[in-house]
Amino acid sequence: MKLVIMTKSTFFVEEDKILTTLFDEGMDKLHLYKPGSQLVFSERLLSLIPEGYHDKIVVHEHYRLKNEYDLAGIHLNKLSEMVPNGIRGKISRTCEDLNLLKEMKKNSNYVFLRRIFGCMGNADKQSSFSVKELEDAAYKGLIDKRVYALGGITLDNVRMAKELGFGGVVVCSDLWNRFDIHHGADFRDLLALFRNYQKLVG
Template sequence: ERLLSLIPENYHKNIVVHDHFYLKGEYGLKGIHLNARNTQLPHNYKGHISCSCQSADELRERVRSFDYVFLSPLFDATREDGFSENFSARMLNEMAEKKLIGRKVMAFGNVDADNLPLVKSLGFGGAVILGDLWNRFNMHTNRDYKDLITHFRKLRRMAE
């Protein structure tokens, strides 16, 4: 809640909370995200809803009921082929061919500059970038955000 109070109000309409759903109403946020910790909609909730899916079956079942969904985990850098045990390259290609992947499906799970072109070619509506971006900034030692911002801009260009 403290962090939200530090973010200028004009950005609140872009924020989706994954916990503490009461903050959506208190701060005029965009919406809520259901996940393994929070699987149920709050009583009488009206507004933007997203969720996480960990399989093709779960995606097929839920994609129409939500504004967008995260499909994860897609990638695993520790595996030889780079894909997570949930999704192989063949499976993702089949999902794309069947139009299961589309504008409402966001690629999530170790998405980085190396696999972003594949994410784009499969037809995902977007990608969630965490480590590839945030691991570029150490709040204890870094003094500016130049490398972080430069890399963000590179990723954005790649995604366009």
């Protein structure tokens, strides 16, 4: 099972140090997700991460960065969104509808299926699917090693994602909630959590 880390949606001071350390620890795939941000901030972050790790980074938006920094690929959020001219490399997409999974997989190396697990205390981020619906999708071959679970991923539900047939999990909030971006400098708790995820997916 693959472990994908998605960046926090906003930039912060210690970010390049934490991401570089995660790569040092064996992070295999990072999704650079900074919705609505200016290109220059993503460029700066990439310039602070050692070049040897750039081929493990997939970029959302600002697709020109893929070629400029020799990144692994780009991520598209809609089925209708076309791959920009001149872009080579891995293509991934986000899907929210089980009925679209088959079509999306045809045009992607892998697909994020959103809202798999709900987020405690957040009514806007509840699961979109019942366990039965996900089991049926796996039985039909819709969920397979090229479909990654996104949304509400924690250590407690990685095993369930694996049992449902997902090929990977996308971790975001659970990881970044372990670090105070305004006052923090010590990210040992975040690293410890990352290592626990590595063990689980291994």
